[in-house]
Amino acid sequence: DQQVKQNSPSLSVQEGRISILNCDYTNSMFDYFLWYKKYPAEGPTFLISISSIKDKNEDGRFTVFLNKSAKHLSLHIVPSQPGDSAVYFCAASGKTSYDKVIFGPGTSLSVIP
């Protein structure tokens, strides 16, 4: 049973436009959410996170929105750049560092110049 879902395996966006990557989760005990970006043959790179007490966190071109009642979060990238082309993993964990981080299946983003 997938606790973290990313229903779009891939997404194509024109350079300069907004990329919106979506993530849904089923476990209401999740307390902390992260987005990782992964290039081929490299480890995931931490991008941005959000705690369940917030509904928005912004860092430069990246904004994560959390809707706890809908168990949904999204990553917005504005403006999208070709270097943003990568696989994006949504991840979630519980309150303590002993809770596992559960990764979604990933969304492959292609930003077209």
Place this chain on the structure above:
Amino acid sequence: DTEVTQTPKHLVMGMTNKKSLKCEQHMGHRAMYWYKQKAKKPPELMFVYSYEKLSINESVPSRFSPECPNSSLLNLHLHALQPEDSALYLCASSQEDGGQGSETQYFGPGTRLTVL
């Protein structure tokens, strides 16, 4: 500095070989992790070390043997692997704040393992 290093980058081994993967971080993190990632799949947790003690083993076969010699180093000893164990093996570390809150894990670049 948020760097986690892993060696080797690539490893090819036979089913009777014994090899080790190494991971190092100098961020003062006290939690370290091994993940396995197959192509087009998310990382799967294998082991967690907290303060140099094994705290989570996700029912990993005994042909994978983790070791944490000190707070900066994490090894994964491999013996009698199967071809289906071929994957990208990722190491990660996090602060470990004694359970006060969730933490970001920082990943190394991975070791690409091929078992023949």
